[in-house]
Amino acid sequence: MDVAIIDYYANHGTSFLHKAKALWKVVFTALVIASIILTNEFYMLLGIYITLVTIAVWTRLPVSRIITIAAYPAIFALIFAFAMWNGSWLKAGVIILKALTAALTMVLLIVTTPYPDVFNVLRPFLPRVIAEGLFVTYRSVFILLELTDELIKSLKVRGGLTRRKYIRNIRNFSSGIGLLLVKGFDYSEKFYGMMNVRGYSGRITTQGTKTSINRNDVLAIALGLLIFAITISTVIEKRFLEFGVYILACSAIALVISSIYQQFQN
Amino acid sequence: MSHLHIPDGVLPGWLVMAGWILTALILAFSIYRTRSTELKRKVPLIGIISALMIVCMTIPIVPIAYHINLSVIAGIILGPAVAFISIFIVNLIIAMFGHGGITVVGLNTVVVGAEAFIGFYLFQLFLTIMGRDSIMWSSGLAAVIALIISTSILVGVVYLSRIDPETVIGIEGGHPTEVATETNIPSQLTKGINIKSFAKTILILLGIGWLLEGIITAFVIKYVSRVRPDLILPQRA
Helix, strand or coil: CCHHHHHHHHHHCCCHHHHCCHHHHHHHHHHHHHHHHHCCCHHHHHHHHHHHHHHHHHCCCCHHHHHHHHCCHHHHHHHHHHHCCCCCHHHHHHHHHHHHHHHHHHHHHHHHCCHHHHHHHHHHHCCHHHHHHHHHHHHHHHHHHHHHHHHHHHHHHCCCCCCCCHHHHHHHHHHHHHHHHHHHHHHHHHHHHHHHHCCCCCCCCCCCCCCCCCHHHHHHHHHHHHHHHHHHHHHHCHHHHHHHHHHHHHHHHHHHHHHHHHHHHC | CCCCCCCCCCCCHHHHHHHHHHHHHHHHHHHHHCCCCHHHHHHHHHHHHHHHHHHHHCCCEHHHCECCCCHHHHHHHHCHHHHHHHHHHHHHHHHCCCCCCCCCHHHHHHHHHHHHHHHHHHHHHHHHHHCHHHHHHHHHHHHHHHHHHHHHHHHHHHHHHHCCHHHHHCEECCEECCCCCCCHHHHHHCCCCCHHHHHHHHHHHHHHHHHHHHHHHHHHHHHHHHHCHHHHCCCCC
């Protein structure tokens, strides 16, 4: 997980998904996640995954990087699939695909939407302390990442992290975390002081969530609705599962065409 | 690292909902406990501790696919109520990276929150028994025991997930058609998770991790107690 890179992607993209409003992208994400929860069909999940990869191609961001970021949960899904192993590769595949597809959906949201915009959408549903904690955490992550980079560099330069000296490495690394914690605490006190000077009275004000719709929003919602409608139709009427292979083929073709088109565009 | 990295749609809906309801209740209680003018002072501290947990969670220890949580440290420094709020924030943010399903954030908060809660009280207990000079041992032991208990809760959650009421009662079209008997329950449950192999895999993978996190917690708390004792032992300072 590279928080800084994800933040860069979210703030510097120019695709339709970047231009769509956070609220409608959250709706798109909710529809896709609901589809993943509802279906247990391997081909449907594979179809959704390929469709999401196609959307990732449309974002004009490095697709392989996005897929790698979203592949992290697969390690743990493998453990779960192993525990549920009953000789069926399809069942194991369903668990792994559910992890990969859900992760890719979430990653697509955050690589195209700055975090504060996502928090703004969630804000009405969360208690004030949590909503504000989310904003402050987001800000603090970047400061700590910078401090961590400096810390690891200085530990390496001063011989604090050397090969085969595991106990010493753990001790130095732990002291480093302790240092980050103390620095972070000092920083939080300064931060609180600064916020007070700027008129903080227990509430961080934001721009609010825009609900108007433009064509980018419509496209995001339409894609979410399309995925959800196809999934729900196969859940309600099992006969539609016969078309699973065609759905898979269509999504694969869309991916190939989109990739070729993007290659020419670049 | 005892939180569930289970994808969305694998656990039964009733268990996911139970996790969210439990989390909402504990969060409401935690916010009630920390209500006062001091709460706004705690927001930056919650932010820093949550950010530190996120940063540490983004560093995987490659051979065993483990990452440290720092939840016991959060519990010791923030206290169990505020630590629970911080852990909810962390789980919500990392779920956006696809690090565990977004629907299991509730269950994850309960599991990791239990770690902070148990860690805090065990740390206080060990300090009372072994004395204040044993701060390193107290924190390390508290972390290891808290992790063992929270991982047991995790295995318990996975065990519960296979006892889907719909499967056991045999609901068809929304109406119970057959009440499960002692003889037919096991055959239905074998369709689910093999809890023994799951527990075995988890315990083998996480055993080394607990020890590692215990050592790291001990050294971190030792360091902080030397530099800023007021953060850990306010009455002493």
